[in-house]
Amino acid sequence: MIAVVQFGGSNCDRDAVRALDHVGFDARRVWHEDGLPAETDGIVLPGGFSYGDYLRAGAMAARSSVMAEIRQQVEDGTPVLGVCNGAQIGCEARLTPGAFTTNRSARFQCEHVHLRVENANTPWTHAYEAGEVISLPIAHGEGRFEIAEETLSELNAENRVLFRYCNADGAVTDAANPNGSTDNIAGVIGERDTTAVLMPHPERATFPELAENGTDGRAILEGFAVADP
Template sequence: MISILQFGGSNCDRDAERALEHLGMDAERVWYEDGLPENADGILLPGGFSYGDYLRAGAMAARAPVMDEVRARAEASVPVLGVCNGAQIGCESGLTPGAFTTNASARFQCERVHLRVENADTPWTRAYDEGEVLSIPIAHGEGRFEIDEAAYDRLVEEDRVLFRYCDADGEVTDAANPNGSRGNVAGVLGERDTVAVLMPHPERATLPDLGGTDGQGILRGFEDGA
């Protein structure tokens, strides 16, 4: 069972549940105060605006007691995926390095973007080829990935960058970077490859009727990583 962790302000939890069920996976929404169920063999931190993004996006949710449980499950190799606000929570709670901050444009941006697969040897990317270009929506105001130079170099050396923003031909350029993220980074791994965060919304690119299925392989990481 994949637990979709709901906080006050989560608003992509139902989308995620429907997308996972469309792929044949069992999923349930779990209110953060109730804690994680024992049978959770995957955890998804969905998008939204937990606690209204007060202080910093994801900062308050990251300090909820349930995140101690999430970290413990992650250390036990339970797959954990943070999407958009869930990515912000993941970084703020130490599941992954870096931080997400205000877009370079200082505007909320909702659009389809292109992502280049940087590491195809993870549960979240094995459905793709390295260098493959995906089309997946973003919807965020604080999606700019920031990290100090030494930590960024370590991410690159350890092959922990999952996706970079690119153009339709796979070229990583400033023009293709929607939010000013360092190195055009759109998604990264934690210390284990079963833990990942990304700003784009794979659940919005999973149901065929919504105009694209490029996100399906990312969500299938719950099957591959379990």
């Protein structure tokens, strides 16, 4: 069972459950105060505006008591995926390095972006080829990924960048960077590749009937079946 952890202000939890159900998983919303069910095989930290993004986006949710359980699950190799606000929570909880802050435009942005697959040897990118370009929607006001130069060098050396914003032809340019993220980074993995955070929304690019969004996000969600604790 994949637990989609719901905080006050989460608003993509139902989307995540529906998308995961669509690709064949048993997914359930779990209120953070109730803790993780014993049968938890995977965890999603969904998008939204947990606690109204007070202090910093994701900062308050990252201090919820359920995060101690999630950290233990991370150590045990349980697959964990943070999306948008869930990515902010994941970084704030130090499940992955870096932080997300206000977009370069200083406004909320909702659009489709192109992403280049940087590391295809993870559960989340197993269906892609390195260098392949996919398209996913974004919807965020604080999606700009920031990281210290030294830590960025370590991420690159360890091949822990999942996706970079790019043009349709795969070129990584400043013009293709929607929010000003350092090094065009859109998603990273933790110390284990079973933990990942990304700003774009794979759950919104899963259903064939939503032709405008495509289905490039489906394989990311299918990573829950590939992850090997």
